[in-house]
Amino acid sequence: MLTQSPLELAIAAILILLATAAIAPVLSRRQNLLISFSFITSAVASLIAVFAGYAAVTGGGVESLVLPIGLPDLPFYLRFDPLSGFFVTIVALLGFMVSIYSIGYVKAFVGHRSVTRLVVFYCLFMAGMLLVLLSDDAYFFMVSWELMAVSSYFLVCFEDDQAQNRRAAFLYLLIAHIGAVLILLSFGLMAGFAKGFENFSGYTFSAMRDSHIPEGWAAVAFFMAFFGFAAKAGVVPLHAWLPEAHPVAPSNVSALMSGVMLKTAVYGIIRVGFDLLHSSDWRWGGVVLIFGLVSAVMGILYALLQNDLKRLLAYSSVENIGIILVCVGLAMIFKSFGMGLLASLALMAGLYHCLNHAMFKGLLFMGAGAVLHATHERNMEGMGGLVHKLKWTAPLFLVGCLSISGLPPFNGFVSEWLTFQSFLLSPALPSPLLNLLIPLGAALVALTGALAARCFIKVYGVTFLGHWRGEHDTVVHEAPWPMRIGMLLAAASCLALGIFPTFVIGWLDIIPETLLAAKISTSASASGWLWLTPVAAERASYSAPIIFIGILVIFATVYLVFHSRTTSVRRAPLWDCGFGKITNRMQYNSTSFSMPTRRIYGFLFNIKETVKYGSNQYLPMLNNRILYHLRVRDRLWQMCYQPFSDASFWLARRVGKLQHGRIQIYLLYSFLTLIVLLVFS
Amino acid sequence: MNVSFAAQLNSVLAALILLTAFGLLAQRRIYGLLHIFALQGFFLSVSTAVVGYSAGLHHLYISALLTLTLKVIVLPYILYVLIHRLRIHKEVEEVVNIPTTMLIGIALVIYSYHLTAPIRELSDFITRSTLAVALATVMLGLLMMIIRKKAVTQIIGFLALENGLFFAATSATYGMPLVVELGVALDILIAAFIFGIFFFQIRTTFDTLDLKAMEKLKEEE
Structure with a gap:
């Protein structure tokens, strides 16, 4: 196997996925066998693709292939370069974890509905995402893009007996197609300028790369592609489908959609912005930066006000895509001023965040799926105290929350830290206007980070801590082993990516080198693998391993101090301030926790609060019932x-x-x- | 029979076809409509034969014979049986009153002459002057379909429209190739059968053959 080239491995993985999709209907009579078989094969295929992607980035070469299929005279072009390789790694790595997770998760549907459709479209969806990353001409790209969009549409409306699900899926399909039309127009423009509008020979990406488009038309092509991909990525204001589609999809699918499908859109923006169009205007980067900032801030504010766990995570994806776009925008600005090193730093931060977001958002959606699986409840107001019942899910979910909040030693911290480093170096820009505006952006990103931490305190606190908030005590059971393994792998990679950033950056450095002709690994690991120094050691440095060891030491000390004597930890009823009986309704809940945010940022939303007083008709003096109703709507x-x-x-x-x-x-x-x-x- | 006589004869037949087309518009009784339709088919058949004779195109005789069998005998007979079985004895109802219809029809004829004027100057066929009549017959057939309410009269309008097309084919180009004409003739026959079946279906569904009843088929708002 090792003798094969990365592209051959990737094609093998795609063929396995397509074959699984073809075989699945044959096994539809035996659902349990079908689930085990198809998800194991898709896990194997993903693993092969991980190797392929890893090897493509490590090798740093470019491999291409022309497939003699497609329309006459329009063959499919494939190309595997480090950028594709990196995104293939992301897709396949999360795909591997989610496939294992799905073996356990999808079995919950057996007996309720046939899962054949889910399995078939799951495999097609994975294959579609990989094909998007491999394709090297506009025609094949659009075919793969549509394969991905349509199969994910069927996954979103898997539980199609509810009108809400069908509506969400329709909205998704609609916005995806508006985006696809924009992308198609952009490719058409680039192809036209490459080889003329009369023939189709300009449809390959290599022809577009070699062409010289007039400045104005290049901007039109770039912005059409940007908004087209933004519709897929869920950039505000094109995010409307995201909070509808993610909650209704099965959780393994939402993990993939949020974790990696959005990244294919980021891939598209980077491919068009840095590779196909090499014109550089700082205003392009500025627009990307502004959309990124708006998405980040709005996304996290929306997330804070949600009570539905998966909806909250969907809005948080909007925020993370925003941060990635901020990095991409900064990289474009730096590139246009010829500052290759800073551009590669910003691009690196964005790419790193793509990888990190795939891992922790995948982990969180898998965790949400485990919670859903255990409680059959999506509303956080009805949960609580799960930390005692879900002994595996709770700590793994906590890892996801810590990572997404950007706390060391987990991976979220590294990429956000790199983002801030590139912001802090922006005063070197020779434009006074940008020097004034970019610090504002940095402030907004900082605000986003703080709000994200607050949001995930709420998620963890309301879902897992406290007491059960629901009406009745439901039977809660821990997730089966395949689900735990999937989450465990994701959590482990969150930690590994957080502790060893220098290796990751050294591995990834080939991408900025090919796109921007500048690399940061020489300066980033100038002080050895232990210290990450993005620009120079005296400017900023971060040693994840040392911090990790420090945290471990503190934890160990605290644990030893408190557990050395049996009397030092005492379990007793909560002190109730002499009030009497504390019920589980007297805890903080999701709505009350987000109340300050609602007061401060309420003008951004359409909020309707109603309070009704209803009294008991037999005892009018006592027992006044207060009904509180809150409705938060998207003003956009x-x-x-x-x-x-x-x-x-x-x-x-x-x-x-x-x-x-x-x-x-x-x-x-x-x-x-x-x-x-x-x-x- | 020399060529100029043939051309004159053809013009007379064209005038008669146009007259029957107006007759179809004006006729109130359903059996009367059938008779006029058969008459129109007869004139068409004779006209085809005359064109065939004067131009020396012998395949037109077969067309003439086909027209005679189908449009003068078979189709009116089928429609007659249909009307009899469905017990339609009422007078024909129309949307627009007859004098207005006739005025619209006259306008259409003038318009047709206006449209075909350039063609008449270019063509050297003996039948060139009748192209306007053919076009007018097509339009009058369509007009008849628009102003009549009952399904049976719509079919007669449709068949009259087809007569006009056929006449246009013979007058403009001395007829279509025989294969095409055979195909068209067969289509008309089959269409008549299908219409017959549909009439029964429509009546069992709506209890009437009035097309107004089909309005409720559309989507509710």
């Missing part, structure tokens, strides 16, 4: 989507009036058309 929905949806319905009704159901009227239409055409012939 009303601003950006409602007008379009209203207008299209209005237009549809107008057009519908033409349809009378009377044959004579229809004939009259044809008759008048005939007359008019004859008049103007």
Whole structure:
């Protein structure tokens, strides 16, 4: 196997996935066997793809292949370079973990509904994502992109008996296709400038790379591609599908969609912005930066106000995509001023965050799936105290929360730290305007980090700590082993990526080197593998291993101090301040925890709060019931989507009036058309 | 029979076809419609034969014979049986009253002459002057389909429209190739059968053959 080239390995992985999708319907009678078989094969395929991606980045070479399939004279071009290799690694690594997780998770559906569809589209979805990353011409790219979009549509509406799910899936498909049209137009523009608008020979990416597009048209092509990919990535204000689609999809699918599918859009932005179009204008980077900042701040604020666990995680994906775009935007700005080192630092931060976000968001969605599996509850207000019942899920979920909040020694810290480093170096830019504005961006990213930490304190505190908030005590059971292994692997990689950043950066450095002709690994590991020094040791340094050991020592000391004597830890009822009986309704819950945020940032949302007092009719003096109702809506929905949806319905009704159901009227239409055409012939 | 006589004869037949087309518009009784339709088919058949004779195209005789069998005998007979079985004896109802219809029809004829004027100047066929009549017959057939309410009269309108097309083919290009004409003739026959089946279906579903009843098929708002 090792003698194969990375591209051959990747193709083998894709073929295994496609074959699994083809075989799955045959096994649909035996659902348990089907689940074990297909998810094990997709895990194996993912593992092969991980090796392929890893080898492609390590080797640093470019491999390409022309497949003689597709339309006549339009063969499919494949290309495997370090950038594709890195994203293939992300997709396949999370795909591997989620496939193992799915063996346990999907079995919960057996007996309720047939899972054949889920299995088939899961494999197609994985294959589609890998093909997007491998394709090297606009035609094959769009085919793969659609394969990915359509199969994920079917995954989102897997539980299609509920109208809400179908609605979410439709919204997803709609926005995905608006994005796809924009991407297609952008490719058409680039292909046209490459080889002329009369023929199709400009459809390969290599032709686009070699072409020289006029400045203005390059900007048009870039922004069409950017907004097209932004629709897939869930950038505000195109994020509307994300909080609808992620919660209703099965949790393994949401883990993949949020963890890696959004990254294919980031891949597209980097591919178009840095590789296909080599024109550089700082304003492009500025726009990307602004959209990234808005997404980051709005995403986390929305997340804070949610009570639905998976919806909250979906909004948090918006935030993380925002941070990645901030890095990409900064890299573009630095690149346009010819500051290769800083550009590669910012790009590195973005890429690192892609990898990290895939890991911790995958872990969190898998954890949410485990919680859902255990409690059959998505609303956090009905949970609590799960830390005692889910002995495995709770600590693993905590790892995810710590990582996403950006706390050392986990991986979230490294990439956010790198982001801040690139912000802090921006005063070197020769533009006074940018020097004024970029610190504001840094402040917003800092705000985002703080709000993210607050958000995940809420998630963990409300879900796992305290007492059970639901009406009845439901039977809660821990997730089966495959699910635990999937989460364990993700948690372990969160920790590993957090402790050994120098190795990761050394591995990744080939990407900025090929795209920006500058590398940071020489300066980043100048002080050895122990210290990460992005630019220079005297400027900033971070040693994850030392911090990790320090944290371990502190924990060990505390543990030893408190557990050395049996009397030092005492379990007793909570002191109730002499009030009497404490019920589980007297705890902080999700709504009350986010109240300060709601007060401060309420103007950004459409919030409706109603309080009703209802009294007991037999004892009017006592027992006043207070009903509190809160409704938080997305203001952007009303601003950006409602007008379009209203207008299209209005237009549809107008057009519908033409349809009378009377044959004579229809004939009259044809008759008048005939007359008019004859008049103007 | 020399060529100029043939051309005159053809013009007379064209005038008669146009007259029957107006007759179809004006006729209120359903059996009367059938008779006029058969008459139109007869004139069409004779006209085809005359064109075939004067232009020396012998395959047009077969077309003429086909027209005679199908449009003068078979189709009116099928429709007659249909009307009899369905017990439609009422007068024909129309959306627009007859005088108005006739005025619209006249406007259409003038318009057709206006449209075909450039073609008449270019063509050297003996039948060139009748192209306007053919076009007018097509339009009058369509007009008939628009202004009549009952399904049976729509079919007669449709068949009259087809007559116009056929006439246009013979007058503009001395007829289509025989294979095409055979195909068209067969189509018309099959269409008549399908219409017959549909009439029964429509009546069992809506209890009427009035097309107004089909309005409720459309989507509710």
